[in-house]
Amino acid sequence: MSTALQSNEVAALAHQAAKLRMRVIQMSHRAKSAHLASSLSCCDIVTAAYWDVCRIDPAKPTDPFRDRFILSKGHAATALYTALAFRGFFPEALLDTYCKDGGMLAEHPPARLLPGVEAATGSLGHGLPIGVGMALAGRMRGETFRVYALLSDGENNEGSVWESAMFAAAQKLENVCVIIDYNKWQATARSNETLQLAPLRDKWAAFGWDAHEIDGHDIGTVASTMRNVPNGSGKPVALIAHTVKGKGVSFMEDDNNWHYRAPTEEEVGKARVELGLA
């Protein structure tokens, strides 16, 4: 079901993802903000979306025909802000105002304030219904675009996600794609020990979606499966992306303390080395 990427394309995306991670780590350090590990686990997905998959033009952020990428897991805002700035939706200098008094970049993405932010998220379980509404509007208006909604695994706790899953399936919204950043942790515990998600792919399939499990850090596979939406199944597409929370920095990986911890100056330096950007 995939349109494979060339190896040089994959290498370029991987390098971009590393730069994204580095900036995300710096932002968390400077602002002493939480959710660093949640941002790191989805950097490959966000990079694939913004540098390969989505038909978007930073010069025309409200083009009705653009693909929509919704960061439903709004607590990973640093990954979104960095991607939008690097892609030219707004100046990179704005990233330095993250969490500063009087700024526009709060810890969760704001509503109708920053170019490229499609929806204000932060309360979980909201991004998918909004995205489904966008997709239906596109269908009614004859605007063919795709909607990608990135959800956290903990977000699958919310009933509204499943309401929306059933509705999108009934509406046969084959241009909607959910990507689940399945890093196996939620804020304070293992996801599956909190509310049982497993078998998550089967759940989404049972709800009427064309559901696939992928390696969420194999950026070539992430991009090619996301490219391939709609995929001919006639169903909305769910990608259960297996990820590692804190991915990219060895001492953060799969350590849930980094859901809330911010790195020190020294840790930022170590991360830079590990990301190959020193």
Add this chain to the structure above:
Amino acid sequence: MRNAFADEITKLGDSDPRLVLLSGDIGNRLFDKFRAAHPSRFYNAGVAEQNMTGVAAGMALSGMRPITYTITPFVTTRCLEQIRTDICYHDVPVIVVAVGAGLSYAGLGPTHHACEDIAFMRALPNMKVVCPGDAFEVRAALRGALQQDKPVYIRMGKRGEPKVHNAVPAGFEIGRALVVEDGSDVCLLSNGTMLPEVQHAAATLRERGLSTQVVSFHTVKPLDTDFLRDAMAQFRLVATIEEHSLIGGFGAAVAEWLIDNQVQPKRLLRFGTPDAFFKKSGEQEYAREQLGLDAKHIAARVLASLG
């Protein structure tokens, strides 16, 4: 009111291709004409109000003008956070339409009563709160709401209420009180579904020699403060009457405005439901009578207050 709603949106849908109707699995056959005329713009969103509301916000963010519709508690309280965050925070033009305001569905029990929704809705930034007084006001409210390009909450009764107007009132404007009957001693500010009942109360007061004005004070937010200022100065007694809790509703909005602006009414009475669930079985007429919201009780309390 609901039949007028169904008819009016069908007509509005003819002229505005952005209008979309989302129903929370109610209104069996009610929307047949809308569905026939606009098949691609009707969605039965199922018994899933959180999703319905988020979907509506997403549609509005992509250029449509959606209306969400179901029974009052389910289209407001059940999905309150979606209304707050998806609609109001994004400040998008979704019209939330509730059927069964106040005690309209008294017989269905407290799960279906709606005496807190105005309080919830008017607390939300960007939200306008409109409570039409009869079927013609429902039509006017819908037309007005579509012109707002903003979130609007419309709170309707059910079906078969007495008509107060003979046609869509020309003077109806969201945010402006509408004088229905003129008077000079007592001013009865009626909110929403109470209007016919208030007219009966006014008739009793007139029989007792009190010149009584009846106002359809349909918009709770924004409040028509010009009207209120004049009314407080002019009338011996002003009363707010609503089929809603005294906590956070229309009367509360008026009282807050009075205090915040140091306006001194000569005499102000607030009529509404108490801070309690109404647990007895029985229809709307019975519930109103039990709670002092029928014409007889309203008139009696006004007369007693004036001595």
